[in-house]
Amino acid sequence: MFAGTATPFRESSSSAFSSTHGLVQTHPSGSDPFASFGSIGSTSGPSSNPFASSGSGPLSGGVRSNPLPSLARNANGKPSLKHLDFTSSATAELRRNPALSAPDECARACRENEPPRICYYHFTLELYTVLGAACQVCTPNATNVVWSHCQCVLADGVERGILTANRMLPGPSIQVCENDKVVIDVENHMEGMEVTIHWHGIWQRGSQYYDGVPFVTQCPIQQGNTFRYQWQGNAGTHFWHAHTGLQKLDGLYGSIVVRQPPSKDPNSHLYDYDLTTHVMLLSDWLHEDAAERYPGRLAVNTGQDPENVLINGKGQFRDPNTGFMTNTPLEVFTITPGRRYRFRMINAFASVCPAQVTFEGHNLTVIATDGEPVHPVQVNTIISFSGERYDFVIEANNIPGAYWIQVRGLGECGIKRAQQLGILRYARGPYQPSSQPPTYDVGIPQGVVMNPLDARCNITRNDAICVSQLKNAKHIDPAILQERPDVKIFLPFRFFVYRPEMLFQPNTYNRYLVAPGGDHVISLIDEISYMAPPAPLISQYDDINPEQFCNGDNRPANCGQNCMCTHKVDIPLNAIVEVVLVDEVQIANLSHPFHLHGYAYNVIGIGRSPDQNVKKINLKHALDLDRRGLLERHLKQGDLPPAKDTIAVPNNGYVIIRFRANNPGFWLFHCHFLFHIVIGMNLVLQVGTQADLPPVPPNFPTCGDHLPPISLH
Numbered sequence: 001m002f003a004g005t006a007t008p009f010r011e012s013s014s015s016a017f018s019s020t021h022g023l024v025q026t027h028p029s030g031s032d033p034f035a036s037f038g039s040i041g042s043t044s045g046p047s048s049n050p051f052a053s054s055g056s057g058p059l060s061g062g063v064r065s066n067p068l069p070s071l072a073r074n075a076n077g078k079p080s081l082k083h084l085d086f087t088s089s090a091t092a093e094l095r096r097n098p099a100l101s102a103p104d105e106c107a108r109a110c111r112e113n114e115p116p117r118i119c120y121y122h123f124t125l126e127l128y129t130v131l132g133a134a135c136q137v138c139t140p141n142a143t144n145v146v147w148s149h150c151q152c153v154l155a156d157g158v159e160r161g162i163l164t165a166n167r168m169l170p171g172p173s174i175q176v177c178e179n180d181k182v183v184i185d186v187e188n189h190m191e192g193m194e195v196t197i198h199w200h201g202i203w204q205r206g207s208q209y210y211d212g213v214p215f216v217t218q219c220p221i222q223q224g225n226t227f228r229y230q231w232q233g234n235a236g237t238h239f240w241h242a243h244t245g246l247q248k249l250d251g252l253y254g255s256i257v258v259r260q261p262p263s264k265d266p267n268s269h270l271y272d273y274d275l276t277t278h279v280m281l282l283s284d285w286l287h288e289d290a291a292e293r294y295p296g297r298l299a300v301n302t303g304q305d306p307e308n309v310l311i312n313g314k315g316q317f318r319d320p321n322t323g324f325m326t327n328t329p330l331e332v333f334t335i336t337p338g339r340r341y342r343f344r345m346i347n348a349f350a351s352v353c354p355a356q357v358t359f360e361g362h363n364l365t366v367i368a369t370d371g372e373p374v375h376p377v378q379v380n381t382i383i384s385f386s387g388e389r390y391d392f393v394i395e396a397n398n399i400p401g402a403y404w405i406q407v408r409g410l411g412e413c414g415i416k417r418a419q420q421l422g423i424l425r426y427a428r429g430p431y432q433p434s435s436q437p438p439t440y441d442v443g444i445p446q447g448v449v450m451n452p453l454d455a456r457c458n459i460t461r462n463d464a465i466c467v468s469q470l471k472n473a474k475h476i477d478p479a480i481l482q483e484r485p486d487v488k489i490f491l492p493f494r495f496f497v498y499r500p501e502m503l504f505q506p507n508t509y510n511r512y513l514v515a516p517g518g519d520h521v522i523s524l525i526d527e528i529s530y531m532a533p534p535a536p537l538i539s540q541y542d543d544i545n546p547e548q549f550c551n552g553d554n555r556p557a558n559c560g561q562n563c564m565c566t567h568k569v570d571i572p573l574n575a576i577v578e579v580v581l582v583d584e585v586q587i588a589n590l591s592h593p594f595h596l597h598g599y600a601y602n603v604i605g606i607g608r609s610p611d612q613n614v615k616k617i618n619l620k621h622a623l624d625l626d627r628r629g630l631l632e633r634h635l636k637q638g639d640l641p642p643a644k645d646t647i648a649v650p651n652n653g654y655v656i657i658r659f660r661a662n663n664p665g666f667w668l669f670h671c672h673f674l675f676h677i678v679i680g681m682n683l684v685l686q687v688g689t690q691a692d693l694p695p696v697p698p699n700f701p702t703c704g705d706h707l708p709p710i711s712l713h
């Protein structure tokens with residue numbers, strides 16, 4: 001199970017991060033790292049070179065966090081680009097088509113008058129292995145030399161089967177400039193599996209067919225097939241992940257960064273560097289296939305809580321039974337004294353655990369969330385939910401040394417005390433923090449929390465800042481703040497708990513999740529559990545039986561308590577839409593993050609019932625509060641509700657969002673917890689009509705049922 005003697009990552013009972021990892025490189029890189037690092041020392045710029053360390057490698061003793069070149073603005077604020085490393089998918093397509101740019105050419109400092117590029121990526125999806133034989137041939141150690149494209153995936157040093165894109169964990173990072181065109185060929189070689197990739201945070205304006213939602217915007221990509229996604233990215237920190245089944249939890253995710261010229265970022269004066277290597281992708285990690293947890297087990301490995309947390313696919317694992325700890329490398333971010341760095345944090349968790357990030361000895365200045373800039377706020381720790389992104393600035397203003405980064409899984413992750421460490425290291429300083437590694441219970445001191453779990457958001461407090469207290473740093477369409485929206489939708493959501501006698505009736509095969517505690521549940525939004533149609537809404541609408549569709553106003557006859565249909569709400573193009581999400585689940589410690597495809601919405605209010613006598617909120621009570629004007633809405637002149645695409649609805653509380661429906665299409669709106677998606681916590685917002693959409697791309701794949709007349713001969 002553990003990294004064994006065949007690999008350099010033997011179990012050790014010491015928690016110390018061994019310096020023998022100095023030559024390990026977990027991600028492919030196109031050129032010899034020795035050569036590229038050799039060139040670093042000779043570059044000019046800030047006295048000590050911030051790039052030399054960032055990716056780390058032979059000189060710095062850590063592990064390359066990202067195969068792309070680093071990029072920065074120098075002390076004068078001028079963009080500068082250093083070619084640290086080279087990676088290219090080196091495909092026939094790139095060679096054939098000179099108009100295309102390779103990943104390393106696209107990950108660059110963005111300038112105002114530079115022509116956009118067409119950035120080409122090729123993802124090969126496979127069944128793969130953590131600590132497979134690649135780790136014997138190319139993990140650098142005493143006998144192996146460094147390979148430029150080492151396909152060894154270490155994760156947390158615990159062997160398991162996984163799914164990968166290009167044999168990397170996380171998969172390839174897409175880093176481009178605003179206005180670049182991004183082309184990704186997804187080649188599916190996962191045995192017996194279909195897949196789609198969703199580009200989380202990318203609005204897909206004009207490219208609605210490439211949002212990657214199975215049976216909404218495309219047919220799933222069959223094994224052996226290649227599907228070409230093409231889109232132009234809105235600026236910000238985003239990520240991609242599989243939107244089919246449970247594949248995301250088995251490893252199919254990666255970062256997306258769409259940069260802008262500094263002049264276009266209202267917060268660019270707050271940082272000196274925006275490095276390709278300072279992306280911080282957080283994921284939760286199991287030591288078995290995600291399918292082992294779905295529908296779920298009753299005796300061993302029950303529930304869906306993860307064994308571990310990874311930072312950029314890296315980490316260590318302490319076996320709770322033996323106390324033994326793997327000694328795989330931790331993620332290292334390197335900074336230079338006196339400089340200010342933009343970090344781009346992505347919460348790619350699949351489980352219900354919120355993630356709490358703390359940097360020892362450093363404040364975090366939050367400057368953007370879900371890709372959208374906000375007025376800067378200083379905090380000491382950030383709590384985020386699945387699907388959210390937070391960009392923050394760290395100033396290298398402490399004693400040059402090495403500092404712990406702690407990522408704790410909260411909520412259900414508190415049972416196993418799942419956490420991971422990383423290291424914030426000052427260039428040319430020590431590799432190891434001088435303090436003891438923080439434990440789950442005795443962590444790094446917390447101070448001001450971004451996104452407190454108690455969701456007490458209607459007051460100003462000195463220990464926390466709520467998302468609804470952030471201020472948008474960009475212009476807000478005044479119509480968003482008008483008193484009455486054009487469309488107002490209340491969406492209560494909860495679980496339906498099956499009695500086993502009902503669930504296991506002969507000749508019925510209803511889906512369910514065995515929740516922690518053993519309840520057999522499905523998800524309901526407005527009393528409907530979402531079922532995907534048999535063919536994509538966007539491209540084969542007419543192939544779908546109209547009776548397949550439903551919503552709160554149109555429930556199928558006899559739909560019952562476990563009403564399953566394609567939940568679709570129609571919205572007129574350009575309407576100002578308000579959605580009130582109401583948590584009827586009411587499980588303490590469980591707050592559901594709702595993600596809307598195709599848009600960033602403004603978060604108008606977050607709250608709980610002000611009525612002390614009301615112990616549990618529900619739709620009826622929320623409607624009543626609304627009538628009495630007691631739902632919190634920040635709509636005053638000068639209010640600047642932040643723009644996001646994923647927001648946690650506090651347990652026993654509500655969230656109010658608004659957006660202008662100016663992006664026609666079929667947009668999934670759903671809880672971002674993976675196991676809640678597969679039991680129906682979704683709906684589709686159809687904005688506008690088919691006529692508002694670009695034509696279906698030529699030769700767009702089709703799919704559907706095959707039910708011909710039964711041949712009698």
Ligand SMILES: NCCC(=O)NCCc1ccc(O)c(O)c1
Binds near residue numbers: 496515516519
């Ligand atoms: N009030 C009724 C009981 C109930 O709703 N039980 C579901 C609990 C649950 C479901 C899914 C999860 O992922 C989770 O963590 C907890």
